[in-house]
Amino acid sequence: MAASVDERWDKGSADRRAHDRRPFAGAEIFIFLDTRLRHRMRLRDLSILGLSGLSDAPLIVGQTVIVQLEELLLPAAEVTWTRLSLAGLNFINPLASAKLQRLYDRHEAGARWSPAMRAAPAAHGWWEGPGEAA
DSSP: OOOOHHHHHHHHHHHHOSSOOEEOTTOEEEEESSSSOEEEEEEEEEOSSEEEEEEOSOOOTTOEEEEESBTTBOOEEEEEEEETTEEEEEESSOOOHHHHHHHHHHHHTTOOOSHHHHHSOOOOOTTOOTTOOO
């Protein structure tokens, strides 16, 4: 049986990667298309060389964007591929492995480590009425 398009895509992507990518499921970041336009991106994975994720931003292959991982960690990245709402970005300058490890450790600990995650309203429980969220 022939491999599905997704299987071929994932295998090809994995073969092209020079560094291991870390899963960042549930993490959100901001990407800036210019100085005024900010969009959210839900991360899929992150490495020292780039990231992939889901965004409704109108990304174009070859476009340069700014990625806000933390308040003062804003690397420039080039859009290298898009597929529907998924996109892959390569950092212009690689992240230091210690910074990637710090982000990963904070993510695994459940911290809201990115400005986009802290800006999102906290989900409140079904038992709380409007305005009662802690």
